Amino acid sequence: MEREKVELFKEVLKKLHKGEDVESLKKQFGELLSQIPPFEIPVIEQELLKSGEIDVRDIIKMCDLHVEFFRGAVSEAGREIEKLPNGHPLRTLYEENKQILKDAEALSLLASSMFSLPKDDPRRKQFYEKLVQHVSELHRIGLTHYTREEMLIFPYIERRGITAVPTVLWSKHDETRLKIRLLLNLLKKEESDERLKEEALELSRMLSDMVFRENNILYPTLKVLLTEGEWKAIKMLEKDIGYYKIEVTEEWETPEKPLLPHRNCLRRPIPFRGLGGSRHVYHLQIQ
Template structure:
């Protein structure tokens, strides 16, 4: 009997491998210039239906085995999501569907998508038509307000990138997350470009409308990719406890256009506040003995959380091990990043900068590196320090982030206590 089972499993595996190979060849044909119709016909004849797991595998194979960069996979997968694979992705049938319960992270993602779609394809589409006919101040300001509101997708994408992606990576799913993050960043940048054009009023209404329509199309396609590829794949992989962790940390990042009406409470879970909340644990009793003193674990954590800076530490293997939780964090950090590779915590287009900085620290070429950037109403000073032991061995990197705008504005002197 065991031999029959093994043979059956080997047969399924061989079929799956052949299926992935066919999909890869079809995408490569698109890459080399074949028409969508030509490829779609071959796809329908040779492949039939495709599962979300196979899409995930396909994207990883393209990057790892074929050496196609993330940006190119992103373009190709946008084509296949819109044309080749649309309507052929298998539905995932589950007897138990907790994502249909209000407050579940997937329920919230989908509810936000409804509002995003309504804003993009009804309200903004209407205002674009009005603007093209009349570039008056009123119509320009309407669109500027619309795209400022649309930028709220940043929270939707940030929850996806900082809460959902880390769990998928624990299941070995990297390709789709990298591709999707790159698309998210392209949408963010596109919205900013539209706002800049509308703010400076360059007088070329058609260029504004063309750019705006491209961005709206990308936003709409992202909704499709999330609801037909990403979220079904996540529902297939993640446990109920993992969804609870995502739900518990979602408010830290924020919601897009609409917030949950109620928390998600699975049937088997306790009511919020009954006992210790999921995702947190009581501080261990004990003390930390250092060369200049002794502190309890509670004292140490409280001190770090009271510093007017954000601290993040990654170890010698580039794994995120700690971050402080001050009252006014500058950049989003969620507990899901703990244990995650730091490279996967950054957008694909900036990973090369991270890798170069870490390589310099590990090689002893540098001990520190500084950056400074404006972020909304802040001026953010970001410092990286190589952490070494007494013998100079590299132990990891400390990220130190501070809003220095209040410091820049200091003048004169202050020598006494404020009244």
């Protein structure tokens, strides 16, 4: 790995600590950073984390900058993933993200439309009911899409010594889960229009940004790192958790044997606490 890339990241982080705004950093470093392949980003971050020069909170800040630096700069990554056959776990995640992005945009549209209407407008009731229904459905993103990544994908990354990426993304997932729960509670309490609109638009942005991070940074990294045997193991286990609003076909096949991230994964119970506080346990196993 080129030493200059690591030093460049350090310089950006120092400026970020000093409060320099994203637009200024984009002008100074955007062109150089956009030349770094997406799959090298996690390795650079991990090197900085191991050296003790930054902590996870710093990387979370850097993760936010990725969205700005790489928006449009790595658009080719999505096209490469679309070349994978239907049913490949990575293609499935990518297809789910299309639905998540669609739902994020729908949330923004619903909120903007509802809160632009006068309070005595009879259409507000219809918008309100639809908004509550829509936000209620969004919690399934955490139960399916995010949980598959956390329980089935992240262990393979950690196995390679890359711990910063799963830590940061899991943190982002939890922030989104909490925001969904908060918005739903505020809707039920009929909070002020201003607060509801603000929270709805923020949630829409969070969902969209996560789609960008995954499609253009995480997924190209996984495409390079994971083997066919590892994808086969993920494929065999993912049905136990479920999918977000898509039908998964079985076109993809591989002759490779399933390779689990750890030998003790066989029949390993996976606990997961849902947004409502209930406990779900997925007994994942390979026959």
